[in-house]
Amino acid sequence: MKRSGIAFAVLSASLGFTWAQPIRPQPEILSRTPIRIPDIPGYLTLKCDFHTHTVFSDGSVWPGVRSEEAWREGLDAIAITDHIEYQPHKKDLPTNHNRAYDIARRGGEELDLIVIRGSEVTRKMPPGHLNAIFLESSEPLDTEEWRDAAKVAKDQGAFIFWNHPGWTGQQPDGVARWYPEQTELFEKGMLHGIEVVNDRDYYPEVHAWAIDKKLTLLGNSDIHSPVGMDFEIHAGDHRPFTLVFAKERSAEAIKDALFARRTAVYHNSLLIGDEQFLRPIFESSIRVLRPRVSIVGDGNARLQIQNLSDIDYELLIADNSETEGIRIPRRVMLYGGKITRLTVESLSNDRTEEKDYVLRYTVKNLRISPDASLAVEFPITVSFSPEKP
Amino acid sequence: MKRSGIAFAVLSASLGFTWAQPIRPQPEILSRTPIRIPDIPGYLTLKCDFHTHTVFSDGSVWPGVRSEEAWREGLDAIAITDHIEYQPHKKDLPTNHNRAYDIARRGGEELDLIVIRGSEVTRKMPPGHLNAIFLESSEPLDTEEWRDAAKVAKDQGAFIFWNHPGWTGQQPDGVARWYPEQTELFEKGMLHGIEVVNDRDYYPEVHAWAIDKKLTLLGNSDIHSPVGMDFEIHAGDHRPFTLVFAKERSAEAIKDALFARRTAVYHNSLLIGDEQFLRPIFESSIRVLRPRVSIVGDGNARLQIQNLSDIDYELLIADNSETEGIRIPRRVMLYGGKITRLTVESLSNDRTEEKDYVLRYTVKNLRISPDASLAVEFPITVSFSPEKP
Amino acid sequence: MKRSGIAFAVLSASLGFTWAQPIRPQPEILSRTPIRIPDIPGYLTLKCDFHTHTVFSDGSVWPGVRSEEAWREGLDAIAITDHIEYQPHKKDLPTNHNRAYDIARRGGEELDLIVIRGSEVTRKMPPGHLNAIFLESSEPLDTEEWRDAAKVAKDQGAFIFWNHPGWTGQQPDGVARWYPEQTELFEKGMLHGIEVVNDRDYYPEVHAWAIDKKLTLLGNSDIHSPVGMDFEIHAGDHRPFTLVFAKERSAEAIKDALFARRTAVYHNSLLIGDEQFLRPIFESSIRVLRPRVSIVGDGNARLQIQNLSDIDYELLIADNSETEGIRIPRRVMLYGGKITRLTVESLSNDRTEEKDYVLRYTVKNLRISPDASLAVEFPITVSFSPEKP
Amino acid sequence: MKRSGIAFAVLSASLGFTWAQPIRPQPEILSRTPIRIPDIPGYLTLKCDFHTHTVFSDGSVWPGVRSEEAWREGLDAIAITDHIEYQPHKKDLPTNHNRAYDIARRGGEELDLIVIRGSEVTRKMPPGHLNAIFLESSEPLDTEEWRDAAKVAKDQGAFIFWNHPGWTGQQPDGVARWYPEQTELFEKGMLHGIEVVNDRDYYPEVHAWAIDKKLTLLGNSDIHSPVGMDFEIHAGDHRPFTLVFAKERSAEAIKDALFARRTAVYHNSLLIGDEQFLRPIFESSIRVLRPRVSIVGDGNARLQIQNLSDIDYELLIADNSETEGIRIPRRVMLYGGKITRLTVESLSNDRTEEKDYVLRYTVKNLRISPDASLAVEFPITVSFSPEKP
Secondary structure (H helix, E strand, O other): OOOOHHHHHHHHHHHOOOOOOOOOOOOHHHOEOOOOOOOEOOEEEEEEEOOEOOOOOOOOEOHHHHHHHHHHHOOOEEEEOOEOOOOOOOOOOOOOOOHHHHHHHHHHHHHOOEEEEEEEEEOOOOOOEEEEEOOOOOHHHOOOOHHHHHHHHHHOOOEEEEOOOOOOOOOOOOOOOOOHHHHHHHHOOOOOEEEEEEOOEEOHHHHHHHHHHOOEEEEEOOEOOOHHHHOOHHHOOOOOEEEEEEOOOOHHHHHHHHHOOOEEEEEOOEEEEOHHHHHHHHHHHEEEOOOEEEEEOOOEEEEEEEEOOOOOEEEEEOOOOOOOOEEOOOEEEEOOOOEEEEEEEEOOOOOOEEEEEEEEEEEEEEEEEOOEEEEEEEEEEEEEEOOOO | OOOOHHHHHHHHHHHOOOOOOOOOOOOHHHOEOOOOOOOEOOEEEEEEEOOEOOOOOOOOEOHHHHHHHHHHHOOOEEEEOOEOOOOOOOOOOOOOOOHHHHHHHHHHHHHOOEEEEEEEEEOOOOOOEEEEEOOOOOHHHOOOOHHHHHHHHHHOOOEEEEOOOOOOOOOOOOOOOOOHHHHHHHHOOOOOEEEEEEOOEEOHHHHHHHHHHOOEEEEEOOEOOOHHHHOOHHHOOOOOEEEEEEOOOOHHHHHHHHHOOOEEEEEOOEEEEOHHHHHHHHHHHEEEOOOEEEEEOOOEEEEEEEEOOOOOEEEEEOOOOOOOOEEOOOEEEEOOOOEEEEEEEEOOOOOOEEEEEEEEEEEEEEEEEOOEEEEEEEEEEEEEEOOOO | OOOOHHHHHHHHHHHOOOOOOOOOOOOHHHOEOOOOOOOEOOEEEEEEEOOEOOOOOOOOEOHHHHHHHHHHHOOOEEEEOOEOOOOOOOOOOOOOOOHHHHHHHHHHHHHOOEEEEEEEEEOOOOOOEEEEEOOOOOHHHOOOOHHHHHHHHHHOOOEEEEOOOOOOOOOOOOOOOOOHHHHHHHHOOOOOEEEEEEOOEEOHHHHHHHHHHOOEEEEEOOEOOOHHHHOOHHHOOOOOEEEEEEOOOOHHHHHHHHHOOOEEEEEOOEEEEOHHHHHHHHHHHEEEOOOEEEEEOOOEEEEEEEEOOOOOEEEEEOOOOOOOOEEOOOEEEEOOOOEEEEEEEEOOOOOOEEEEEEEEEEEEEEEOOOOOEEEEEEEEEEEEEOOOO | OOOOHHHHHHHHHHHOOOOOOOOOOOOHHHOEOOOOOOOEOOEEEEEEEOOEOOOOOOOOEOHHHHHHHHHHHOOOEEEEOOEOOOOOOOOOOOOOOOHHHHHHHHHHHHHOOEEEEEEEEEOOOOOOEEEEEOOOOOHHHOOOOHHHHHHHHHHOOOEEEEOOOOOOOOOOOOOOOOOHHHHHHHHOOOOOEEEEEEOOEEOHHHHHHHHHHOOEEEEEOOEOOOHHHHOOHHHOOOOOEEEEEEOOOOHHHHHHHHHOOOEEEEEOOEEEEOHHHHHHHHHHHEEEOOOEEEEEOOOEEEEEEEEOOOOOEEEEEOOOOOOOOEEOOOEEEEOOOOEEEEEEEEOOOOOOEEEEEEEEEEEEEEEEEOOEEEEEEEEEEEEEEOOOO
């Protein structure tokens, strides 16, 4: 029995739960695992999940669990966004729209995790579900009309985004649709961002809208269960989250970055965002250890490429790669945290020269638009010499 | 967004949570992993955790999570045992002692998991904390006097056990003590079992009491958090649980077995219980694939031993093992689910005979008392022949 | 230092290597992991790799390693098939075509692993590379003309098969071609089988030929390195291997089965073979634990399906599945060793009846021809009852 | 079939083996995994294994495998040290003492891995087995008398060390003994280092000798099999290796460091070496993220400690740790690559002050002598404030 006695009563009442002082060493699972996605010039790269639920709407965990989970997974910030209109537990747990945030925030303070107050305005489509985050209070969003709720959120200075536009629960054919109601919200300054990823789903059509309308890209978990029930964290699986490129590690800086559209989305192996963010992430992740190689006769040489990030980069050769007289792999995986060798073969036996090449690849899983991936280059120098007889 | 719309409203209100119909294949983490611990002659071996908490006392999960977790982990039965006296969430979630069980049971019914109504009577030591399970109603246990609560439980026909007698929260020096209050309960037929294992702790002194006083052995998780936050399930870690040797897979049969003291405890790599149960578990787990081997000269031969269970058995050679003219390993691990080779070396070069041996080992992690482990035998036959010149 | 002294000298000279008697328990990696693929009516399902190399041609391990690896991975039989014509190590290790088998066989005898004598006749295309296994001696295959080598193999009663017909080393465009030389071999009874899988490659066009010409299906590793360098065994990866449906566990029974074309191929998650073999494997793997379910109102029920094998079965709903008034998942993974729930939803609120359904799925990864997968059925019974008001 | 055709013939003959250009992305297992053990002021920390075998004595792999394995595991350097006197494969593979190195070195050149020429002088005890590394040629070590072999090695400028002094094959009672022959070698400048770790064994008595006699500490694998057969690399297991603190990443710098005794040994979770090396490794690994914390009432606060290395540090509280009015954990694991929280509890309810503490721990697995572990300090500042009423 871990959690009783007077001291624990106080603690548990505020946080939901905690852990006692270990006599044996604590198990590894209590640790935080930093996520290695590099900062980019001028900004910190913060990892944020802006869509989570608790028992205070239809989630299945006490709010403190959300802070603890996020800390362990290496996130920097979460928003608690319980449903306003959907309160299936209310007979047991009377509605209190601000309470989940208050509990989770105290857990976050202990852990140096940023917790943001939010709410999910939960209406039938259109306009569907909207998250408002950075609220002063959730209570006033409990209105008859969704227009009133959106107005309240805007008046509180909240950042408002459209959740899971392609969700089959509201679009049975799986096709996201942009309604006049969305136009209305957008034009009134009540729609700042949009989920291109929700849970396990990526919506390419929504990605195109976001680029077109200059909406902030968001990717969130919309988690209801304990995160370990939905994601195989210990096998390298991760919840989707939003990368926020922020001036500093603070709630205010996150809010600024969201309004300034400085975000990208990390979903399964996919990184989704503008080239201005994805390119420096890739470049800060990758180091070619041996850009000068030698080949004897029609032999080969191995470049060594280190990936300092946790993201696996999948490279596909580009049509315009320079490959005169050499052969390079068509596909290369640069696994996260590893050093990969990339073999360069000479196609002839009798060259004697030093030659510069620019190897060009597309990083398939760095998606800068629904149709395009990031193009990258590796300049190398190859010294060819004939085989000794 | 997974859980909205009318149908979900109904479902979530009853169960707490669920999963939508998959379009893509469901991830492996949603599966149930059977625990391979064999049945024994005359009884099914059921895996049960009789001590769990939810948000309805100081736990951090909605009750439906307890059923879902237990199903996935391969358990057969759980008891929901929220604290009666300790209700730190009550300002948010008004006290309702029967409610957590009602919610968890509905989840269990869907999953064919047995869920048992229980409560934890939570008093300072003595008598400390008592679990009463197989209650008709938890409400009447909310009494001023602990003696009254115990009497109510007994009158309802409940099985009553003492929780974590060596818990440092109530025994700061870590030594379990048997008080007159325990004697009183025991003599009045209000104490049927005792936790020799709670969470990560095994209490050898309590194990000795249980043998001496013929109390039912119990090992339970006392879980408050999502189980995946405390146990590294996917790395082979497991919560402690009680093996119940039952006539059939039903709540009634479990109750009968508990009163008849047909249990054992599985904790880390340790199996704790009476020899009458541990011996058939070991024997049903193990198959010697090649009990007849041949050795040429002073060479060696390999026995192959298959372990059909998930338990790793750690064998230590016994003083009385027969080893005339041969050498066998002093320590052997029979890993769960694997086939292990055990090498038999001949110590002389010139034997020509066939000889029977009884190899004797102690299975260190099968604990039949605080001081003794199970002794096992492997009868083998070795044919010795001289090396060809 | 593990392997010195007189006793070790004898041992190492014969086996290549071994392990000393452990003082501490041996690590788990020394164990054998049984592969759970069920036997089928009338036959044992043996797991065999008929294409492996050693230092005696261009492989990088001493022959004893091949036996040890195969034993640990749970295989029943391997063939050692070093190249006859390709002997890149011969300046250091003079050619001796029979020697690798002799060494590996002694290792196999100790481990109860069947080791088969083979050789790879290594010619340019056509006819490319041929494996002859169950040879009496490899030496006579070292001939000027490949036709002579094939004749020698046939005269020794060998089973002969064509290796990796689509290998890019001999078919740069990656398309397998059937040459007159293959027809010649086939008509002379010198071509009994064909690799539809070699290493990481599956050749669908070769699969079609095999069906058409009644050639035995083979899938082999063609391993040159230590197996743990090419396959991530401990993460669930496996080398490709041939399932042989044999009357008993012996070399002779394997040979009979090969000539009788009783084989299938296991490659990544794919099982490739005739329906007569794949159907009983699936059926022996799968058990529907709860074929009778009840649904209240427009709720749902969960079938529980246990997969006793190690193969992950990927199910895709069939067009002719019975689904009147219910919804079932379009895709289902039945993970190896797990129990999966399959949710059945009622589409109406007011049914009161008991109805039998036959759920029909295609098991995508059980490939009975290049174009077709195995069709399977799950008969279930659903009791519908209206929701209580 | 991967390795045929003219180009491959050339390649395989030189390297032993290689991999073809991938059409599909290469599997992760082909990657190199950097070992995160930090450099120390003034020196690079190189990871080296100075004791390995191949088929050219009693090992079971072609020499190129040793380079490939070491590269993948993240090592910087290996020595090939086949036995001079023990040549069990010589009937198949005629003795050639220099050949294994020549093959392995070519593999190393391609991979930028340092490969060092060595030999194991393999005699009965005393003097037992000696490794000589940085040889010009191994051939002259094949002498009748071991004294002559040692002299040849010395004359070539080799670094000479005593292998596995406590090996049960030469010390059946498991006790290492220092013989007059060792004194003789030592006094003649023919004994520079000693293995305190060989394979899975650590010899504390040898550790004491090394300190006493100022011998260089070495820990090596003495690997004979493919490394993946003996070590569960993918589960975090690793072969033992020697850390060399070198001026640069070159063979010459390694040799200098060995003669200057700038080494430590990494074995299982144990780091063994002089305090002057272990302290900066620990200090460069560890960063206290929040050394200033606040506690309200008798609550607690969490320090966050990041471990940037791959080594798990196990901390045990020191007797002289400052803990006036607070409680800190007695044992703490700082897991490799993780952030650990260390909870500080206030023991009283009514403090109002800011206080500096020096938390003192012993890092159990950093062994600076057979009897002592590294003592470390964490200075922190705690602000206490009373609970608000």
